[in-house]
Amino acid sequence: MENMMLEIKNIKRVGSDTLESLFIEDGKIRGWNLSESASETIDGKGATVAPALIELHAHLREPGQEQKEDLASGLAAAAAGGYGTVVSMPNTSPVVDDPGIVTSLIQKADRLGFARLKPAAALTRGQKGETLADLAALKDAGAAMFTDDGRTNENANVLRRGMEYASGLGLLVSVHAEDATLRQDGVMNEGVVSQELGLPGNPAAAEAARVARDVEIALLTGARLHIQHLSTARALEIVRQGKKAGAPVTCEVCPHHLTLTDEALRGFDAMYKVAPPLRTQQDAEALFEGLLDGTVDCLATDHAPHTQAEKEKDMLEAPFGIPSIEVAFPLMYTRFVKTGKISLEKLLDLFTAGCARVMNWEVPSLEEGAVADVVLLDLENSKAVDPKSFKSKARFSPWAGDELYGWPVLTLVNGRVAFQG
Ligand SMILES: NC(=O)N[C@@H](CC(=O)O)C(=O)O
Ligand SMILES: [Zn+2]
Numbered sequence: 001m002e003n004m005m006l007e008i009k010n011i012k013r014v015g016s017d018t019l020e021s022l023f024i025e026d027g028k029i030r031g032w033n034l035s036e037s038a039s040e041t042i043d044g045k046g047a048t049v050a051p052a053l054i055e056l057h058a059h060l061r062e063p064g065q066e067q068k069e070d071l072a073s074g075l076a077a078a079a080a081g082g083y084g085t086v087v088s089m090p091n092t093s094p095v096v097d098d099p100g101i102v103t104s105l106i107q108k109a110d111r112l113g114f115a116r117l118k119p120a121a122a123l124t125r126g127q128k129g130e131t132l133a134d135l136a137a138l139k140d141a142g143a144a145m146f147t148d149d150g151r152t153n154e155n156a157n158v159l160r161r162g163m164e165y166a167s168g169l170g171l172l173v174s175v176h177a178e179d180a181t182l183r184q185d186g187v188m189n190e191g192v193v194s195q196e197l198g199l200p201g202n203p204a205a206a207e208a209a210r211v212a213r214d215v216e217i218a219l220l221t222g223a224r225l226h227i228q229h230l231s232t233a234r235a236l237e238i239v240r241q242g243k244k245a246g247a248p249v250t251c252e253v254c255p256h257h258l259t260l261t262d263e264a265l266r267g268f269d270a271m272y273k274v275a276p277p278l279r280t281q282q283d284a285e286a287l288f289e290g291l292l293d294g295t296v297d298c299l300a301t302d303h304a305p306h307t308q309a310e311k312e313k314d315m316l317e318a319p320f321g322i323p324s325i326e327v328a329f330p331l332m333y334t335r336f337v338k339t340g341k342i343s344l345e346k347l348l349d350l351f352t353a354g355c356a357r358v359m360n361w362e363v364p365s366l367e368e369g370a371v372a373d374v375v376l377l378d379l380e381n382s383k384a385v386d387p388k389s390f391k392s393k394a395r396f397s398p399w400a401g402d403e404l405y406g407w408p409v410l411t412l413v414n415g416r417v418a419f420q421g
């Protein structure tokens with residue numbers, strides 16, 4: 001039989017300057033610096049190697065909103081962003097509340113050969129927040145988690161029962177934690193800037209109040225709860241206290257909430273309109289502290305593509321969402337590792353092992369026998385963000401033109417090339 005050994009040569013492990021060779025066979029890591037001969041060799045040209053990134057929160061829009069994104073464009077974009085695994089959100093059209101949709105998404109993604117897809121399914125039928133979906137059947141079809149993201153869970157008892165049911169199945173519930181009755185029709189953070197601009201504000205308290213309620217439900221039930229796209233200092237503090245009290249909660253933070261503030265809205269550009277909204281500098285700094293002290297478990301992008309025409313509408317009309325899956329790692333690396341605020345090891349943990357721990361998945365590694373989900377990162381050369389070159393259909397970006405380091409140059413999924421830059 002033909003020897004299908006892949007060698008990736010001239011690569012560096014994190015924290016080392018030595019050029020080494022990684023050998024991959026049958027989708028698994030075979031070992032380092034072996035004397036065996038490979039059937040295929042890729043020259044890593046001094047790039048740094050890490051386990052492929054894991055995305056717990058992306059909107060891929062299939063089925064039904066393929067004008068914004070589809071599996072092919074979204075998973076190709078993810079692979080270009082260095083991701084080997086993506087959890088897709090179920091707020092599609094129809095909503096992913098039916099096992100048949102989960103199955104067909106997974107089958108389609110497998111055929112594409114980009115990042116691996118782990119679909120999230122809706123917690124409630126039609127994401128209406130009233131009746132639980134058939135969580136057991138959804139899990140059997142391959143659902144990775146349950147969430148009504150895109151909507152908020154207004155009925156606390158429905159959330160409680162859903163968390164209990166999901167916990168019995170060994171899966172977590174993930175929540176978009178904002179109190180809809182406090183959020184009202186706010187299109188940006190409520191504060192000095194919203195007042196100056198005369199735009200309806202969404203107060204930090206909408207998030208903090210909902211996070212407090214949901215942490216209590218986690219304490220009550222002992223069921224795993226994951227809080228999505230945390231954006232405020234107050235909500236983060238509530239999670240910190242909840243964890244101390246033993247609540248089985250985890251949380252994610254998004255690159256846009258760490259690198260942008262409500263000041264960005266001064267140009268009335270709805271590209272910056274996102275839910276939860278961009279907050280204050282103080283909030284962004286508190287979230288960053290949360291990354292350092294472990295209150296924040298992982299980074300997730302909440303990649304939320306819309307058409308350019310939709311995002312060019314005015315602040316009141318445009319849909320919420322910022323696409324970022326292709327720039328998340330370079331953005332975080334350049335802003336926070338290059339400036340010495342966080343170590344590369346810690347940042348990578350937040351993009352990989354931290355996500356796996358949230359999901360109770362095997363922690364990714366580059367040791368013999370591990371699944372060969374691998375990314376090569378160019379930490380030496382910078383490149384400007386060029387949305388026209390995005391694989392995502394959302395070819396615009398708040399970071400367009402920014403010179404960033406840390407671009408992925410190769411992503412392997414199950415030992416196969418999913419992206420090569
Ligand atoms: N985050 C957003 O602003 N938008 C998301 C929905 C969501 O994540 O709640 C979307 O689906 O576009
Ligand atoms: Zn959300």
Ligand SMILES: [Zn+2]
Nearest residue numbers: 089149150302
């Ligand atoms: Zn989302």
